[in-house]
Amino acid sequence: MFIYSFKLPKNCIIISIVIVILITSIFIYSFADNRENISSDNDFIKWVDFNVTASALQDTAKLDIDSHNSENSPVLYNWIELLAYLACEYGGDFKNYKKSDLDDLTVKLQDTSITSLTSTLKFYDYYYESYSAVLGNFIGNYSIEIQDSSSNKTSVVHKYGLKAFLPIAKNYSFNHYDDFGNSRSYGFKRTHLGNDLMGNIGTPIVAVESGVVEHLGWNQYGGWRVGIRSFDGKRYFYYAHLRKNHPYAENLQEGSVVKAGDVIGYLGMTGYSIKENVNNINVPHLHFGIQLIFDESQVDSPNEIWINVYHIIEFLKNNRSTVYMSNNKTKDYSRVYDFWDNNFTE
Numbered sequence: 001m002f003i004y005s006f007k008l009p010k011n012c013i014i015i016s017i018v019i020v021i022l023i024t025s026i027f028i029y030s031f032a033d034n035r036e037n038i039s040s041d042n043d044f045i046k047w048v049d050f051n052v053t054a055s056a057l058q059d060t061a062k063l064d065i066d067s068h069n070s071e072n073s074p075v076l077y078n079w080i081e082l083l084a085y086l087a088c089e090y091g092g093d094f095k096n097y098k099k100s101d102l103d104d105l106t107v108k109l110q111d112t113s114i115t116s117l118t119s120t121l122k123f124y125d126y127y128y129e130s131y132s133a134v135l136g137n138f139i140g141n142y143s144i145e146i147q148d149s150s151s152n153k154t155s156v157v158h159k160y161g162l163k164a165f166l167p168i169a170k171n172y173s174f175n176h177y178d179d180f181g182n183s184r185s186y187g188f189k190r191t192h193l194g195n196d197l198m199g200n201i202g203t204p205i206v207a208v209e210s211g212v213v214e215h216l217g218w219n220q221y222g223g224w225r226v227g228i229r230s231f232d233g234k235r236y237f238y239y240a241h242l243r244k245n246h247p248y249a250e251n252l253q254e255g256s257v258v259k260a261g262d263v264i265g266y267l268g269m270t271g272y273s274i275k276e277n278v279n280n281i282n283v284p285h286l287h288f289g290i291q292l293i294f295d296e297s298q299v300d301s302p303n304e305i306w307i308n309v310y311h312i313i314e315f316l317k318n319n320r321s322t323v324y325m326s327n328n329k330t331k332d333y334s335r336v337y338d339f340w341d342n343n344f345t346e
Contacts, residue, residue, distance in 0.1 A: 045305075048133070050307040050308060051093065051095070053094045054311040056094050056102075057079075057083075059099055059102055060079035064079035064082075081114045083127070087123075088123055136230070136232055138162060142163040143156050143341075144157060169320065169333070172199060173200070176197045176310070178195070178310040179192055193306035194309065195310050199286065202243060203286075204265075207264050208288075210341055211229050212231070213227070213228055214227045214254065220272065223278075235293070236290070239264065239287070241267075242270060243266040244278075263321075267284060267285065268284060322335065323336060
């Protein structure tokens with residue numbers, strides 16, 4: 001057996017060492033850069049406990065809308081800014097809300113800006129971003145058809161105001177209570193992440209906000225359901241337990257663009273079954289929920305953020321979409337008065 005000893009030239013050794021150092025440096029730099037990107041990408045809100053009361057929503061919305069529709073208002077109010085400021089005062093707990101606190105704030109805003117007032121408030125930015133995600137497109141500019149009182153003709157008027165609708169169509173009764181967080185046991189023990197609106201089977205259900213239909217079809221927990229994403233991507237509206245056999249408005253499909261107030265389906269009692277089109281819910285009702293999305297990693301994951309919508313439903317009671325039976329053959333309904341907001345184009 002012969003053993004040969006090889007000697008590498010000195011220059012080759014030096015070049016090899018330099019190459020190893022360069023490769024190692026590139027790897028370390030890339031790893032550090034990726035870590036930095038991961039840290040940056042994770043810089044988004046992970047949780048929102050939304051408990052703004054209906055009265056606080058009504059009072060701040062009125063200030064916002066009235067100031068924008070008045071030619072003499074010295075201040076243009078933004079209801080989300082007002083709510084975020086009050087949240088700082090209350091530590092996020094609107095059970096302490098008093099109209100007098102809002103009145104005091106409006107007095108302060110006569111002489112100074114909201115930016116100055118909130119510059120030292122530690123959590124103001126958090127509340128403002130959170131509440132913007134919840135309420136971001138509820139108030140603003142829109143156009144809607146109105147009927148002339150002396151004729152059957154309609155005309156289009158441009159308005160600034162509330163452009164989100166109650167999910168139950170006008171002239172249809174319902175009742176509800178604050179059931180967010182209640183226990184549910186079908187499939188596995190879990191909490192209720194929405195608000196149940198009890199009503200009659202076949203009641204037309206309308207889109208609360210304009211957006212894109214993201215999910216349509218059967219879910220064993222929600223039965224026939226519709227999921228609509230807002231145009232800004234921050235809100236996912238979930239409508240569940242729709243009617244057996246004919247759950248959806250005609251022509252509705254995934255990818256459809258819907259306007260706030262459009263009929264999207266009909267109240268029912270489907271769900272709690274792997275088998276499609278089964279009524280295993282005891283009481284006819286609409287399960288309505290809103291998921292907040294600050295990052296796509298929060299979609300279809302354990303990191304989902306669902307908020308309590310009870311007070312939002314109470315707030316929207318005064319803004320309902322009028323509907324009529326538009327197809328006698330299929331018994332489908334449509335809205336009476338057309339609507340356009342600044343995020344929608346034909």
